[in-house]
Amino acid sequence: MRSLTRRLRRLEERFAPAADRESERLVNTLLERRRRRLEAEGVRYEEPVYEPVPYVYGRAPTWAEVLRHRRSQHCAEAEPRPAETVEPTQ
Helix, strand or coil, X not given: CHHHHHHHHHHHHHHCCCCCHHHHHHHHHHHHHXXXXXXXXXXXXXXXXXXXXXXXXXXXXXXXXXXHHHHHHHHHHCCCCCCCCCCCCC
16 A cells, blocks of 8 residues: 555646636636536536545645545445345254
């Protein structure tokens, strides 16, 4: 897991663009287009709920931290499996 985290961090440092107003505008444009397309198809559109990953040490979270956070949320939301019932043998 450490090597995967390290590799993700390196890729992130190398290729991840810095967030700016232009990227926010593009995201808003894409979300608006998606909303209009779904409404035109008669499908109800619901705004995506963004749960921010908490910042650690005053910096933005890495991709590995975001993935870990979402995985832990997904596992917490998952329904527990029903216990298997075993019939008693005679």
